[in-house]
Amino acid sequence: MNLKKGEGMARYILKRIAMMVVTVFVVTALTFIMMRWMPGSPFNNPKLSASQIAALSRQYGLDKPVLVQFWQYLVNALHFDFGTSYINTGQSVSLMIGQRLPVSMQLGFQALIIGVPLGMYVGTWQAMRKNTATDYSLSVVTLIFTALPDFLLAMLLMVFFAIDFPIFPITGWDSWMSSVLPTLALGMGVIAFVARFTRSQTLETLDSDQIQLAYAKGLNEGQVILKHAIRNSLIPVLTLLGPLTAGLLTGSALIETIYSVPGIGNQFVASISSKDYPVIMGTTIVYTVMLQVMILIGDIATAIADPRIRFGGNK
Amino acid sequence: MAKKKKMSTGAKVGITAVVAVVVIGGVVYGVTRNGKSATGTNVINEYLGADMTTQDLSQMTDSYAFEVAGNAQEGLLSRNPDGSPKAGLAKTWSHSKDGLTWTFHLRPGLKWSNGDSLTARDFVYAWRRTVNPKTASQYAYIYSGIKNADAINSGKNKDLSSLGITAKGATTLVVTLEHPMPQFENLMAFPVFFAQDQKFEAPLGKKVGTSSARQVYSGPYRFVGWNGSNKSFKLVPNKNYWNAKAVKNDGVNYRVITDPTASLALYNKGSLDSVTLSTPEQIRKYKNSKALQVIPQSGLNYIEYNQTGRVKALTNLKIRQALNLATDRSGIADSISEGLDTAATGITPAGLARTDTGADFAKTAAKGTNYTYNVSKAKKLFAQGMKELGLTSVTLTIEATSDSAVAKPSLDTIQQAWQQLPGLTVKEKLVPFKQRLQDQTNHNFDVMLAAWYADYAEAQTFLNLFVTGGPNNDGGWSNKQYDQTITNASAKYALNNKKRIANEVESEKILYDQAAVNPVYWVNSAQLHNPKVKGIHFFSSGASYYYMDAHRTK
Numbered sequence: 001m002n003l004k005k006g007e008g009m010a011r012y013i014l015k016r017i018a019m020m021v022v023t024v025f026v027v028t029a030l031t032f033i034m035m036r037w038m039p040g041s042p043f044n045n046p047k048l049s050a051s052q053i054a055a056l057s058r059q060y061g062l063d064k065p066v067l068v069q070f071w072q073y074l075v076n077a078l079h080f081d082f083g084t085s086y087i088n089t090g091q092s093v094s095l096m097i098g099q100r101l102p103v104s105m106q107l108g109f110q111a112l113i114i115g116v117p118l119g120m121y122v123g124t125w126q127a128m129r130k131n132t133a134t135d136y137s138l139s140v141v142t143l144i145f146t147a148l149p150d151f152l153l154a155m156l157l158m159v160f161f162a163i164d165f166p167i168f169p170i171t172g173w174d175s176w177m178s179s180v181l182p183t184l185a186l187g188m189g190v191i192a193f194v195a196r197f198t199r200s201q202t203l204e205t206l207d208s209d210q211i212q213l214a215y216a217k218g219l220n221e222g223q224v225i226l227k228h229a230i231r232n233s234l235i236p237v238l239t240l241l242g243p244l245t246a247g248l249l250t251g252s253a254l255i256e257t258i259y260s261v262p263g264i265g266n267q268f269v270a271s272i273s274s275k276d277y278p279v280i281m282g283t284t285i286v287y288t289v290m291l292q293v294m295i296l297i298g299d300i301a302t303a304i305a306d307p308r309i310r311f312g313g314n315k
Numbered sequence: 316m317a318k319k320k321k322m323s324t325g326a327k328v329g330i331t332a333v334v335a336v337v338v339i340g341g342v343v344y345g346v347t348r349n350g351k352s353a354t355g356t357n358v359i360n361e362y363l364g365a366d367m368t369t370q371d372l373s374q375m376t377d378s379y380a381f382e383v384a385g386n387a388q389e390g391l392l393s394r395n396p397d398g399s400p401k402a403g404l405a406k407t408w409s410h411s412k413d414g415l416t417w418t419f420h421l422r423p424g425l426k427w428s429n430g431d432s433l434t435a436r437d438f439v440y441a442w443r444r445t446v447n448p449k450t451a452s453q454y455a456y457i458y459s460g461i462k463n464a465d466a467i468n469s470g471k472n473k474d475l476s477s478l479g480i481t482a483k484g485a486t487t488l489v490v491t492l493e494h495p496m497p498q499f500e501n502l503m504a505f506p507v508f509f510a511q512d513q514k515f516e517a518p519l520g521k522k523v524g525t526s527s528a529r530q531v532y533s534g535p536y537r538f539v540g541w542n543g544s545n546k547s548f549k550l551v552p553n554k555n556y557w558n559a560k561a562v563k564n565d566g567v568n569y570r571v572i573t574d575p576t577a578s579l580a581l582y583n584k585g586s587l588d589s590v591t592l593s594t595p596e597q598i599r600k601y602k603n604s605k606a607l608q609v610i611p612q613s614g615l616n617y618i619e620y621n622q623t624g625r626v627k628a629l630t631n632l633k634i635r636q637a638l639n640l641a642t643d644r645s646g647i648a649d650s651i652s653e654g655l656d657t658a659a660t661g662i663t664p665a666g667l668a669r670t671d672t673g674a675d676f677a678k679t680a681a682k683g684t685n686y687t688y689n690v691s692k693a694k695k696l697f698a699q700g701m702k703e704l705g706l707t708s709v710t711l712t713i714e715a716t717s718d719s720a721v722a723k724p725s726l727d728t729i730q731q732a733w734q735q736l737p738g739l740t741v742k743e744k745l746v747p748f749k750q751r752l753q754d755q756t757n758h759n760f761d762v763m764l765a766a767w768y769a770d771y772a773e774a775q776t777f778l779n780l781f782v783t784g785g786p787n788n789d790g791g792w793s794n795k796q797y798d799q800t801i802t803n804a805s806a807k808y809a810l811n812n813k814k815r816i817a818n819e820v821e822s823e824k825i826l827y828d829q830a831a832v833n834p835v836y837w838v839n840s841a842q843l844h845n846p847k848v849k850g851i852h853f854f855s856s857g858a859s860y861y862y863m864d865a866h867r868t869k
Contacts, residue, residue, distance in 0.1 A: 040749030045376060045453055047770070049786040050756065052456055055469060059451035088366075089374035090521040091543055099544040155576065163580045170584070171577045172547065172570065258574045262546045266573075270366070275749075 009303075013296070020292040027288045028077075028281070032070050035280055042086040042275040060086065062277075073281065082285075083278035087271070093282035097264060101286065103173065104256070104263035108248030110179060111187035119194025120237065124225060126195065127202035138195070145192030151254035154185035158258065171260040182259045186252055190244070194237060201233035208232075235306045242298025246291040357565045358549075359848060359865050360588050362572045362581070367541055367548065371524030372509050373445040373452045378859060384506040385858020386550055386567070389534040391419050391438070391488070392503040394861070396852045398772050399669070400500040404433070404510070404533065404557070405488070414495035414810040419503075421486040426555040427512050428532040435482035441511035443475045454507045457770060460499075462491040495809030498773040505771065505857045509533065535562045535863045546571035550862065563850060563866040588845040598653045598841050606843040609655055611666035613769035613855035614838030615777060616725070617659070618642070618713075618762060619755070620830075623791040626761045628709045633700030635830035639686065640693035643732045648836050650728050651721040655841045659834035660686055661823045662781075663774040666855050671812035676774050676819070677837075683824035686834060690735050697736045710740040714754060715764035717745035725764060725835070755789040763789060764835070769856040774819045775805055776856075781831055792831040797822055 043056050057063045061072070076083065082093035122138060129135045145153075161181060162170040169178040205211060206229055214224045253265040264283060271279035363379040372388065375381060393403035402408075405419040425433040442461075445452045448470050458464035462479025466472035479491035492499065502508055512531045516523045524530045527541035527548060535558070536550035550567040552559060572578045575593040582590035592598045592607075601607055620629045620638070628634050644658035657665060660681035668676040701707065713729060715722035722745060730741045746754065754760045767787075769776045779785060782801050783793040800818045808814035826832060844851070850864035 038749075039747075039753060043453060044749060044752065046752055046755075046767075046787065048453065048456060051469065055448055056451050056453065059448060084521060087368055088525065088543070089369045089371055090523060091369075091525045096544060099542065158577065158580075163576075166584070170580050170586075171572055171574070173545075174547065258577065260546050260570065260572050260574070260577070262544050267366075267544075 009300075013300070016296050016299075020289075020296070023292060024285065024288050028074075028285055029070065031281060031284045032073065033066060035275075035277060036066050038275065040275060042277060044274070077281075077285070082282040085271075085276050085279050087274050087276045087279075093278045096267065096279060097282055097286055100262060100264040100267050101250075103261060104265055105249045107179065107182055107186060107252075107255075107261060107263060108245070108250070110183040111190055111248050112245060114183065114187040115190025116194055116237070116241065119191040120198045120230075120234075122191065122195040123198025124202050124230060124233070126199045127206060127229075128221070128225065130203060139199075142192040142195045145188050146196060148189070149254075150185055150189055150252055151258060153188055154182070154255045154258045157181045157185050171258075173259075173261045178259075182255050182261055185255050185259075186248065190248070193244075194240075197240065198233055198237060201236050202229055205229045205232040231305065235302055238302045238305060239298055241301075242295040243291065245298075246287070246294040249294075250287050250290060357563075357867055359564055359567045359851075359862055359867075360586060361567055361860075362570045362578055362587055362590075364571075364573060364578075364591070366544075366546070366571055369524045370527065370530040370538060370541075372441065372506050372511055373450050373454075374524065375506065376453050381506055381858045382860055383538055383550070383569075384509070385534075386860070386862050387530075387532040387534045387536045387538040387553070388506060388509045389556075390504045390506070390509045391421075392500055394504050394852075394854060394857075397669075398854055400504060403504065405503075410810075415492045417490040417492070417499065419488040419490070421488065422557050423486060425533070425557055427515065428537045428553045428555050429512075429515060430555065431512050431514055431531065432485075433510060433512070433533055434485040435488040436485070437510035437512055438488055439480050439482050440513040440516075441509060442480050443478055444511060444516075445507060446478055447475060452507075457502065457505070457507055460492055460494060460496045462493050494806050497775065497805065497809045497815055498771040501771040501773060501857075535559070536566065561863065563864050564862065567862050567865075582843055582845075585845075588848045589851075590843050592841040592843065595651070595653060598655060601841075601843060602653060602655075604843060606846055608842050608844050610840045610842055610853055611657070611664060611855050612838040612840050613664050613667045613772075614766060615659065615662060615664055615768075616764065616766045616835045616838065617662070618729070618833035618835060619760075619765050619790040620792070620832065621758055621761055621763075621790055623758045625758065626709075626711065627704060628700070628706060628711070629761070631700045631704055632830060633696045633703065634709075635833075637693040637695075637697035637700060637736060638733060639830045639833045640689045640696065641732050641736055642686075642833055642835065643688045643728055644686065644835055646688070646732070647725050647728045650724040652839070652841070656839050657837040658686075659836050660684060662777045662826055662832070662834050663819075663823065664769070664777075664837035664855075667769055667776075668772050668774045670816045676816070679816070680774075680820050680823040683820055684827035686827065688732075690732070694736055697739065701738055706738070708738045708740065710742065711761045712742040712744050713762045713764060714744045714746060714751060714760045716748045716751045718748045722764065729764075729835075755787075758789060758791055760789075765789070766838075768838075772854075772856050774823075775801070778819060778822050779805070781826065790832060792829070794825060794829055794831065797825045797829075797831075800825065 041053060041057060043053050061069060080094065085091045085093060085096060088096065126135045126138050158170060158181060162168045168181050172178045211224060211228055214228050250264060253269040256263040256266040268283045271283065365379060367383065368377055368380050369375050370380065370384060372384060375384060389403045391403055391405040392400045395401045404421055404425055406422045408417065408419045410417045421435055427433050444450055446455050446458050446464050446467050448468055455468045463472055463477045467475060467478055481489050483489060510533060515531045519529055522529055526543045527538045530538065532538060532553055535553060535556050537553045538548065539551055540548035547570045549569060552562050552566060572581065575597065578587065578590050579597060581587045592601060620635055622630050624630060645654065648654050648656040648658050661677055661684050663677050663680060665675055665677040670676050670679050713726055715726055726743045730743060733739055733741045755763060755765065767777060767780065778801060780787050781792060781797065782788065783798050800822045804815045804818035804822065808818060847868050848865055849868055850866055852861040852864065853859060
C-alpha cells in the first residue's frame with residue numbers, strides 16, 4: 001500500500017466513525033421515544049393504585065416530559081452512567097450488560113469459528129461437484145438448516161444429544177461441554193448460510209476468465225481452488241460477516257432461554273416485556289455500536305482482500 | 316474425476332475428524348461425569364423458572380425472590396406447616412385489647428450471617444426504609460394500616476420516625492396500627508416486613524441485594540453464589556441462625572431453567588428434586604404419576620361484569636345470574652389444565668385461609684353459595700332479565716390477556732356456553748397484559764376475565780376487592796350490605812375470629828346472591844416431587860417453600 005492509499009483509508013475510517021456517531025444518536029433517540037409510546041408503565045403490579053404508580057414514576061423521574069428525560073439520559077450516558085434496572089432493582093445497567101455480554105459473545109464466537117470455515121468448506125466442495133447427487137443433497141440439507149428456526153434446532157439437539165442420548169448437559173453454562181449444544185444450535189444455521197453463499201460465489205468465480213486462465217497455465221484443480229477461487233469468493237463472504245458477527249455476538253434470546261445461558265439476548269427480550277427502560281436503552285446502544293463496528297471492520301477487510309476497491313480520496 | 320475423488324476423501328477425513336472429536340469428547344465427558352455424580356448427599360436440588368432479580372427485601376416483587384428470602388431470612392414470626400403463625404426471631408408477642416398495639420420480644424443474642432448483632436433497631440430501620448417514598452418500594456402498599464405508613468409513603472408526612480414502629484432497647488419492638496388488621500400476624504412472616512442490617516446496608520446504597528454477597532441473612536440459610544446475572548446459586552446452612560441445629564439438610568442448590576422440556580428432563584434424570592408441569596401435554600403424561608402433587612396457588616381467575624352503565628344488560632341482576640349459571644367452570648378447568656385447576660365455589664380459593672374452628676374457609680363459604688352450571692335455569696333467568704329491560708338481543712365482548720396461554724381456551728369455553736342463551740352474542744377480545752390492566756382501571760370493557768393472587772393467608776385479600784370504590788373493583792359493583800360486612804370483618808371484629816369469619820362467609824354469600832362477579836377457577840400448580848425428599852413445606856401465599864425440614868430418605 002502506498003502512502004496515498006493509507007491516507008485515503010484513514011480519512012475513510014474517520015468519515016465512517018462520524019457517521020456511526022450520528023447513527024447511534026438517531027437510534028438512541030428513536031428507541032427512547034418509541035419505548036415511551038408503548039402502553040403501560042414498568043410498574044405492572046395490578047395491586048398498585050394509580051396514586052402509588054404516580055409516586056413511583058416521580059421517584060424514577062418518569063413524570064417529566066419525554067424530551068427532558070431524554071436530555072437527562074444523554075447527559076448521563078455521556079458520563080457512562082446508563083442508570084439502574086427497574087426490575088433487577090439497584091443493579092447498574094453497565095454491570096448487567098458487562099456480565100452478560102461476554103457470555104453471549106463467547107457463544108457467538110464459537111458458532112462463528114465453527115460456522116464460517118465449515119460453511120466455506122462445504123460451499124466450495126459443493127461448487128466443485130456442481131450438479132452432482134452430492135451437490136444436490138447438500139443443497140437440500142443446507143436449505144433445511146437455513147430455514148429451520150434456531151430455537152427448533154436447539155430443542156431437537158437437546159432432545160437427541162442431552163435427553164435421549166445423554167452426551168451433553170441439558171442446560172447450564174458451567175463447562176465447555178455445556179456450551180456445545182448451544183454453539184451447534186447457533187452454528188448450524190451459519191454453516192448452512194455461509195455454505196449456500198460460498199457455493200454460488202465460487203460457481204461464479206469458477207466460470208470467470210481468470211480461472212480459465214489459471215487452468216490454461218496448467219495448474220491443477222486444488223491449486224486453482226486454493227490460490228484463486230477461494231480468495232475471490234471470500235470477498236462477498238467478508239461483507240456478510242460484519243452484520244452476521246454482530247448478530248451472533250449479541251446473543252440469541254431463544255437459544256439462551258432454552259439452554260439457560262446467562263447471556264444478554266434473553267435479558268434484552270425480558271427487559272422489553274417488563275418495560276425496564278434503562279436496560280432496553282443500554283442494550284440497544286451496545287447492539288447499535290457493535291453492529292456499526294462490525295460492518296466497518298467487514299468493509300475494511302473486504303477492501304484489503306479485494307484490490308479493486310479503493311477508498312474515497314484517491315483520484 | 317480422479318481429482319474429485321481425492322477431494323471427497325479429504326472431506327471425509329475432515330468431517331470424520333470433527334465428528335470423532337465431538338463424539339469421543341462426549342463419551343469421555345459422559346463417563347467422567349457419571350463417575351463423579353454425587354448421590355447420598357443431603358442437598359436438595361431445585362430450580363427457578365426465571366432469573367433472580369434482587370435480594371433487597373424492600374425491592375423484591377416476584378415469587379422467586381420471595382422464595383429465596385423466605386429461607387435465607389426470618390421475620391418476627393414464622394409459619395407452621397399449616398400456615399398458622401409461630402415464633403420466629405421474636406420469641407413471644409402480645410397485643411393490646413383494642414388490637415392496635417403489638418409488642419414483640421426478640422430472642423436474645425440474635426446475629427446476622429456476617430456476625431453483626433441483630434436487634435430491634437434493624438426492624439425499625441427496615442420498615443422505615445421500605446415505606447420511605449425515596450426507596451420507591453413496589454410493596455410499600457402492604458404496610459397500609461401500620462400507623463402513618465400511607466401518609467409517609469405518599470409523601471404527605473415527611474417524618475419517617477412517626478411510622479408506627481419503635482424499638483424499646485435491643486430486644487423489644489412496639490408496633491402501632493391505625494386500625495385492627497386481621498392479617499397482621501401473617502404479614503410478620505412476609506419478607507417485606509423482615510429486618511435489614513443497617514450497618515451492612517447503609518454503605519451499599521442502591522446496591523443492596525444486587526448479588527448474594529451484597530446481603531446478609533437472618534434465616535436458616537445463607538444465599539451464596541449469585542453474582543447478579545448467573546443461573547446457578549445455592550442456599551447453605553447459616554451457622555449464626557438461632558435455630559441452626561434444627562436445619563435438617565446441607566442446603567438447596569438452585570438453577571434457573573426457563574424451558575419446560577429441560578426442567579422435566581432434568582427431573583427425570585434425577586438432577587432436580589421437583590418440577591412444575593407447565594404444558595397440557597406434560598400434565599396429561601404425568602396425571603397418574605405417584606410423584607404428582609397438585610398444590611393450590613391461592614389464585615383466582617374470575618369474570619368481572621362492567622356495571623357502571625356501559626352495558627345496560629349487565630346492570631340487571633337476572634342477566635348476571637344467568638351468565639353465572641351458564642358458566643361451565645369444570646369445562647374450563649378441563650380445557651386448560653386437564654382438570655387439575657379447581658372449579659371455583661367462591662371468591663376465596665381453597666387452601667388459603669382457615670376458619671375459627673380450623674376448617675378450610677373456602678369449604679365453609681361454599682355452604683352459602685351455589686356456583687353451578689345449569690343452562691336451562693340460566694335460559695329462564697336470561698329471558699326474564701331481557702324482558703325487564705325490554706331488550707331482544709345483547710352483544711357482549713369478553714376481554715382477556717393474550718400473554719397467557721390459557722386465556723384463549725377459557726374464552727372459547729365461556730363463549731360456547733353463553734351463546735346457548737337466546738339473544739346473546741359473545742365476542743372475544745385478547746389484549747396484552749398491560750392493555751388489560753389499563754382497560755380494567757378505566758372500566759373500558761364489557762366483561763373481563765381477570766386474575767388475582769393472595770397477598771396474605773386471609774380471605775380479605777380477595778373479599779376487599781369488591782367494596783364500593785375499591786381501587787380494583789373494576790366492574791364498579793356496589794352494595795351497602797356488602798360494604799358493611801367487610802367493615803365488620805376488617806375493623807370491628809378484626810380480632811374476634813368467630814364473628815370475623817361469619818362476616819366473611821356472609822360477604823361471599825352476598826357476592827353470590829347479587830352475581831356481583833363470576834368466580835371461574837382456582838389456580839393449582841401440578842408438580843412432580845421426588846418421593847424420597849420429605850419435609851418441604853408449601854405455602855400458597857408469601858414465600859412458597861420452607862426447606863428447613865427437608866431431607867432425603869432412603
